[in-house]
Amino acid sequence: MGTSTSSKGPASGVSLDPPWLDDVIGGVGSGGDVVPPDDGADSPVIPPGIAPPNRYGDARRAFGKFARTGNTDQLRRAIGHYSSKGGGGAGASANRMRASTSAGAALFSFLNAVGQGSTPEARQWVDNLRATNPSAEDVVDAIVRELAPPGGSADEESLRDSMDHALSELIKDNPTIDPLSMGVDNIWELMKGYLANEAGNRLCFDLGPVFENSQLDPRTAVQREREMRRFLKNEIGAHVDLLRNTVANPSRSQLASILQEALKMTFELFEADL
Template sequence: MFSMLSAASSRSTPAISQWVDALRNSGATADDVANAIVQELSPPGGSADEESLRDSMAVALSELMQANPGIDLLSLGQDDIWALMDFFLAAEVANRVCFDIGQALESANVEPVVAVQREREMREFIKSEVKAALRDLHAANPNPSRAQMENLMQEAVKTTFQVFEGAL
């Protein structure tokens, strides 16, 4: 994601430059560009993991656009890309946690209102955890690997379960 969005901004590869030109010349709206980025970063597939990744990227792009109205998604600066990574990782961790706890909440006969409140609390906790972990990772390594990002997500999932274990 990071390299593709950086390449789009800097127009550093011919294929990405053509892709950007095609989008710009088509008169694409911000939503069209966001959808194109989602498609480029995670082409359609059928697995739950692929669907989650697409959903997380769409949520992240939406949050970035809400936080920065008028942002040009095809010319993101490094800070914008890091903010997008933050939104994406938080959404993906939340998806993983909610998928894992869904059955537990159902089998525990938790009232729907309580289940929704717990999910909200977990999502806020996850956003905070991911933001802190990503800030530390960025400080230590301005170009983290995919494995480092995956490790960050796994640690956030683990920590969330540890913190909210008794609430389930």
């Protein structure tokens, strides 16, 4: 996904939520026995509206200005327009990313289970993997395979990419971290990178090849994408920090609600700046 995507984005006159979205959610973490089961308490789902004409026009223009100049004020405007008109408002835009937050909650629960060895299945999974003397990259690949649903939709590809990217970046920045025995603070930090990558992927896919259309040289295009993801991590991460202690020992569904609320608060902040 990311800037290499050739999509022109979704059209107008269609549902704001794609028809396969709930199938993607149902497949997250269903491939093995290690991910702790959900408690069945689903977050409220906002009925999707119908996309208006030229839903991303304002967002594309502001995003193009950010691509050309690196001005993060334009990036804030792009995200605000993306959410308010393109996504039907902050609540609906966060709800559209419920596959992302569901997968993030599954990733959190999985890493917490294997780190603490809280179930026989988790301990056996770790022992089997360690017996292969895996590299850090092998461990990341194994975690993604265990959690990410099979399939070829854009959402499924994004989930795999975001898990891989966030885990790899966290290990790169903190070489002493063992992803098979992570503490809860490190897992929360991972969630910030994961959500930022998911939000960045969503922007790049829905808005289309804005970086390419801005006629940037390849080095600048890569730099702008990195700037975008750092910006998103800082903004979303601030809301994750505000919310992470609102529920003691959150269940998987409560984790998904916390992550979705962090996205909603971030979208609301950018919409308020318009």
